Amino acid sequence: MPSIKKALVLLLVLALMVPGVSVFSFAEAGETGNEPVEVTEQEGTVEEEETEEEIDEEQETDEEDEEGEEEADEEETEEVVVFNDINNHWAKDVIEEMAARNIVNGVGNGSFEPNRNITRAEFATIVLKSLDLEPHTSEIPFKDVATGSWYYENIVSAYHYGLVAGYGDVFKPNQTITRQEAFTIITNAAKFAGMDTEISAEAKEARLSKFTDRNQVSTWAKNTVAFCIENEIVVGYNNLLRPTDNITRAESVTIAKRLLDIVEEDLETPEDPETPEDPETPEDPETPEDPETPEDPETPEYPENPENPENPEN
Secondary structure (H helix, E strand, O other), rough: HHHHHHHHHHHHHHOOOOOOEEEEEEEOHHHHHHHHEOOOOOOHHHHHHHHHHHHHHHHHHHHHHHHHHHHHOOOOOOOOOOOOOOOOOOOOOHHHHHHHHOOOOEOOOOOOOOOOOOOHHHHHHHHHOOOOOOOOOOOOOOOOOOOOOOOOHHHHHHHHOOOOOOOOOOOOOEEEEEEEEHHHHHHHHHHHHOOOOOOHHHHHHEEEEEEHHHHHHOOOHHHHHHHHHHOOOOEEOEEOOOOOOOOOOOHHHHHHHHHHHHHHHHHHHOOOOOOOOOOOOOOHHHHHHHOOOOOOOOOOOOOOOOOOOOOOOO
């Protein structure tokens, strides 16, 4: 018996040394009999392995989330377009922002030529792209707008949306554009975007009176110039409008950006909800007439007191 006990103890010790193994042993034979005794296994190693796997999975998930956030940030970040000739220009920030939004382009070789007078085709293209309008294909009356030119589709679309007009049957796409002509196209774009562009005669004179060269504004352009002044799309130069001067590429991008800001702000501002009309107050139900008060029943007359009967003679 001692040898058997030693053997059982040895087996039990060996079994306990093996992790993850469920072991059952038997108590020594005695008065309680051979009842099985469960020996609890140690699962520390297994739990540690599972914990390491969970940590690895969490790290992979975190890395995937960070990559997703970086991709989203890259998508949201507008690409910065750098031009080599605007570093010290007053319109640098506006030009770069509008270029990042694909509204304006350079002229090649990394240049923008901000101080060059803009052409009618270029200006029409900037305004069209500022409103993010879909290209349109239709017939136009301009015989000088060639089908294969870079500006053909833009001028067709701008004409279709009512942004530009020509000179009879020509558009003069490569001709420079005056400031008052540019203000008129900007006003047409504002009207297309839903803005009220009509200015009263009194307001028109008040807006133009701030500028010493107001008499140089053509009659046909007074309303559109006044609209641009009122909405701070045009600020002028030391009380000068210079309406008949040509407008530069930098100036064109600036006024297009100012219009775009106004339009986007209007789109973001929710309209005030209509105040519901007060429900009609129901008329007071007719007050029923008081039921006629029944007349008091006639009070019966008391019967006349009968005469005292004659006392009988005693």
